[in-house]
Amino acid sequence: MTLTERDKKYIWHPxxxxxxxxxxxxxxxxxGVMLTDEHGNEYIDAISSWYTCMFGHCNDYIxxxxxxxxxxxxxxxxxxxxxxxxxxxxxxxxxxxxxNQSKIFFNDNGSTxxxxxxxxxxxxxxxxxxxxxxxIAFENGFHGDTFGAMSASGLSVYxxxxxxxxxxxxxxxxxxxxxxxxxxxxxxxxxxxxxxxxFIYEPIVQGAAGMKIHDINGVDExxxxxxxxxxxxxxxxxxxxxxxTGKNFxxxxxxxxxxxxxxxxxxxxxxxxxxxxxxxxxIYDAFLSNDIAKGYFHCHTxxxxxxxxxxxxxxxxxxxxxxxKTNIKRISKAHKEFSEKIASHKKVKSTRQIGVIFALxxxxxxxxxxxxxxxxxxxxxxxxxxxxxxGNTIYIQVPYIIxxxxxxxxxxxxxxxxxxxx
Amino acid sequence: MTLTERDKKYIWHPxxxxxxxxxxxxxxxxxGVMLTDEHGNEYIDAISSWYTCMFGHCNDYIxxxxxxxxxxxxxxxxxxxxxxxxxxxxxxxxxxxxxNQSKIFFNDNGSTxxxxxxxxxxxxxxxxxxxxxxxIAFENGFHGDTFGAMSASGLSVYxxxxxxxxxxxxxxxxxxxxxxxxxxxxxxxxxxxxxxxxFIYEPIVQGAAGMKIHDINGVDExxxxxxxxxxxxxxxxxxxxxxxTGKNFxxxxxxxxxxxxxxxxxxxxxxxxxxxxxxxxxIYDAFLSNDIAKGYFHCHTxxxxxxxxxxxxxxxxxxxxxxxKTNIKRISKAHKEFSEKIASHKKVKSTRQIGVIFALxxxxxxxxxxxxxxxxxxxxxxxxxxxxxxGNTIYIQVPYIIxxxxxxxxxxxxxxxxxxxx
Numbered sequence: 001m002t003l004t005e006r007d008k009k010y011i012w013h014p015x016x017x018x019x020x021x022x023x024x025x026x027x028x029x030x031x032g033v034m035l036t037d038e039h040g041n042e043y044i045d046a047i048s049s050w051y052t053c054m055f056g057h058c059n060d061y062i063x064x065x066x067x068x069x070x071x072x073x074x075x076x077x078x079x080x081x082x083x084x085x086x087x088x089x090x091x092x093x094x095x096x097x098x099x100n101q102s103k104i105f106f107n108d109n110g111s112t113x114x115x116x117x118x119x120x121x122x123x124x125x126x127x128x129x130x131x132x133x134x135x136i137a138f139e140n141g142f143h144g145d146t147f148g149a150m151s152a153s154g155l156s157v158y159x160x161x162x163x164x165x166x167x168x169x170x171x172x173x174x175x176x177x178x179x180x181x182x183x184x185x186x187x188x189x190x191x192x193x194x195x196x197x198x199f200i201y202e203p204i205v206q207g208a209a210g211m212k213i214h215d216i217n218g219v220d221e222x223x224x225x226x227x228x229x230x231x232x233x234x235x236x237x238x239x240x241x242x243x244x245t246g247k248n249f250x251x252x253x254x255x256x257x258x259x260x261x262x263x264x265x266x267x268x269x270x271x272x273x274x275x276x277x278x279x280x281x282x283i284y285d286a287f288l289s290n291d292i293a294k295g296y297f298h299c300h301t302x303x304x305x306x307x308x309x310x311x312x313x314x315x316x317x318x319x320x321x322x323x324x325k326t327n328i329k330r331i332s333k334a335h336k337e338f339s340e341k342i343a344s345h346k347k348v349k350s351t352r353q354i355g356v357i358f359a360l361x362x363x364x365x366x367x368x369x370x371x372x373x374x375x376x377x378x379x380x381x382x383x384x385x386x387x388x389x390x391g392n393t394i395y396i397q398v399p400y401i402i403x404x405x406x407x408x409x410x411x412x413x414x415x416x417x418x419x420x421x422x
Numbered sequence: 423m424t425l426t427e428r429d430k431k432y433i434w435h436p437x438x439x440x441x442x443x444x445x446x447x448x449x450x451x452x453x454g455v456m457l458t459d460e461h462g463n464e465y466i467d468a469i470s471s472w473y474t475c476m477f478g479h480c481n482d483y484i485x486x487x488x489x490x491x492x493x494x495x496x497x498x499x500x501x502x503x504x505x506x507x508x509x510x511x512x513x514x515x516x517x518x519x520x521x522n523q524s525k526i527f528f529n530d531n532g533s534t535x536x537x538x539x540x541x542x543x544x545x546x547x548x549x550x551x552x553x554x555x556x557x558i559a560f561e562n563g564f565h566g567d568t569f570g571a572m573s574a575s576g577l578s579v580y581x582x583x584x585x586x587x588x589x590x591x592x593x594x595x596x597x598x599x600x601x602x603x604x605x606x607x608x609x610x611x612x613x614x615x616x617x618x619x620x621f622i623y624e625p626i627v628q629g630a631a632g633m634k635i636h637d638i639n640g641v642d643e644x645x646x647x648x649x650x651x652x653x654x655x656x657x658x659x660x661x662x663x664x665x666x667t668g669k670n671f672x673x674x675x676x677x678x679x680x681x682x683x684x685x686x687x688x689x690x691x692x693x694x695x696x697x698x699x700x701x702x703x704x705i706y707d708a709f710l711s712n713d714i715a716k717g718y719f720h721c722h723t724x725x726x727x728x729x730x731x732x733x734x735x736x737x738x739x740x741x742x743x744x745x746x747k748t749n750i751k752r753i754s755k756a757h758k759e760f761s762e763k764i765a766s767h768k769k770v771k772s773t774r775q776i777g778v779i780f781a782l783x784x785x786x787x788x789x790x791x792x793x794x795x796x797x798x799x800x801x802x803x804x805x806x807x808x809x810x811x812x813g814n815t816i817y818i819q820v821p822y823i824i825x826x827x828x829x830x831x832x833x834x835x836x837x838x839x840x841x842x843x844x
Contacts, residue, residue, distance in 0.1 A: 014721030299436030
């Protein structure tokens with residue numbers, strides 16, 4: 001029996017309607033930029049397995065560090081103890097995070113990093129005795145699938161069954177360079193009618209919404225507004241973090257820095273799940289008290305799992321290497337050129353690019369999980385490329401180690417498939 | 423600088439009031455049953471690092487499987503693909519789970535396994551067109567720290583800041599062999615006034631509540647009541663799963679099997695975070711439709727992470743070995759004898775035991791994070807044993823590979839410390 005057949009017997013896949021999409025292709029190997037399926041076919045992983053394996057799959061540098069860690073210390077309770085990998089990782093992270101970040105809190109994935117941030121913001125005001133419980137978020141933002149994280153997400157693809165149980169969130173449009181007066185007007189309106197604890201946002205690039213890129217000054221204005229109104233700012237850098245926008249963190253583009261930052265995905269270079277919620281000293285200090293109950297009683301069993309920490313340390317070392325820095329510049333330049341070239345294609349409505357992220361919108365409408373998206377996905381796979389369109393958006397987010405030949409193959413295939421689109 | 427000093431600069435620990443408890447001991451090594459701190463002191467890990475490392479820390483069998491997996495396939499998107507380790511794990515799990523379990527859905531930790539279960543139950547009734555949105559749970563249950571999971575937890579140690587945002591949950595007492603009429607009366611009352619979607623419970627043993635053990639027939643009666651009222655039953659086996667109660671899963675003790683089971687912790691033998699929500703064919707089938715929106719759109723990036731799957735496969739193989747099965751029986755027998763012996767100690771109010779889980783309550787009252795708990799914890803550490811009292815409950819949950827000498831050291835130390843208690 002093939003993997004695909006065995007898979008169907010017992011496995012329930014995420015984000016999948018099994019009746020209309022019963023088959024899952026078996027992938028048996030990954031190395032560098034390439035995935036290999038059970039029939040021996042190879043594919044370029046052009047979205048880095050959801051923006052995780054940025055230093056290439058099965059990276060030897062990461063593997064060696066993780067293997068050494070597994071033999072030394074696998075797991076220890078972070079409520080009671082600390083360990084070398086967590087300490088080293090915290091030092092490495094604080095060195096590269098925006099300067100106002102002071103404390104590192106460990107989680108297991110993007111959703112729980114956001115849950116932690118939301119709970120920190122709520123308890124910050126609870127501890128200081130001020131009643132603030134509302135949130136502001138962008139339209140079409142995506143922050144995860146647990147109840148708190150779902151609440152913050154405006155991109156409610158299929159949230160129907162859960163809407164009765166979500167946190168109170170007010171939404172504002174994303175800044176496009178023209179609507180900043182309108183956004184500020186809405187913000188003024190929101191703070192009149194709500195006790196706003198925090199604003200949560202994907203800085204500059206909304207990932208799941210289709211790699212939508214925002215006006216930097218517009219984001220800065222919103223952050224400044226929040227600062228003026230003592231609204232805690234939570235940057236969800238789960239997708240944007242660790243070099244993808246051309247800087248280590250997208251928050252570096254704005255002058256006003258966030259109070260809280262959520263990190264995951266590329267944090268461990270695609271090896272194992274781990275996440276971090278970092279924050280300023282001011283947030284942390286609001287939880288210090290002789291009253292135990294003012295502490296932060298959120299915990300996951302594998303918090304600061306040493307294996308994950310070892311993978312993250314190795315990944316940050318790679319991120320800071322000259323080789324990777326040069327690669328990010330090279331890919332950004334190539335993307336920019338391709339973006340300008342493909343923009344005039346008759347099937348293309350618009351293109352956008354920042355760092356290693358490139359996206360184009362087709363000038364046809366299609367549903368997020370509609371048939372055009374399925375056709376595009378399978379056309380790319382037939383050409384040996386894994387690209388996963390979001391509705392009518394085709395986007396690239398390649399591992400930093402991709403060669404120019406591989407990159408050109410992606411560009412040429414996109415052009416070829418657009419040419420053949422009816 | 424020591425690890426403890428470096429730790430204080432940047433790290434925010436979970437479940438900790440840093441003002442009153444500023445120090446975290448640095449653990450630099452773990453092997454088998456032993457933890458080693460940065461000063462060279464050794465400790466028996468008498469609670470298996472929160473019930474995870476049941477086959478011993480840095481277990482070579484698990485390490486070798488994980489190392490091989492890291493070199494072959496680190497990560498691939500489970501929304502679109504499948505892979506050998508996920509398929510093999512699903513087959514191994516279905517073979518040992520209660521027979522009514524048919525499908526395996528992957529998560530990252532206990533909280534998200536519970537979030538998935540809650541969302542499955544809500545959407546099951548949403549998809550079938552019946553409005554059912556309330557939940558039933560035990561008093562003092564603990565199911566995790568994300569918003570959905572927090573809602574289900576009755577053990578709200580410090581939930582104050584979040585209470586406005588929790589799902590509607592009705593609570594019932596745990597069955598003690600005497601209160602079953604009262605529980606059934608309460609259940610009848612609840613179903614009259616609420617449209618109940620699901621009942622979520624820790625089967626037989628409530629972990630965080632202090633290893634409280636329930637009456638098996640009483641639990642069975644409740645499950646049968648739920649079945650009669652088409653209330654979905656969700657067994658949270660995050661703590662109890664994988665041999666701890668003397669059977670592979672605590673749900674085996676009851677005749678009536680749960681519709682959904684949550685697994686994590688020992689699933690990967692303490693190597694990396696991973697979780698699973700399994701369910702019956704009936705639950706799964708309610709999501710099958712030509713309408714995409716009836717699918718289950720919950721996903722975490724690292725779902726079915728191959729590294730975690732490899733660790734889980736190795737752990738299940740160990741669990742099924744004659745050596746581990748014999749060990750579990752040996753430890754259960756020793757615990758039972760110790761339980762009977764220590765029950766008559768003048769400082770002991772009561773004892774209880776099932777499988778490798780033993781607990782005693784002191785006949786003094788103390789707060790969950792109170793000073794007696796701190797004194798006990800540090801007394802045990804001075805004797806070279808990591809035991810973490812929950813309020814006035816001292817409990818043991820040792821790795822299956824512990825020797826009789828190590829087990830006797832734990833027993834003798836508990837006796838000695840109780841003798842010296844004022």
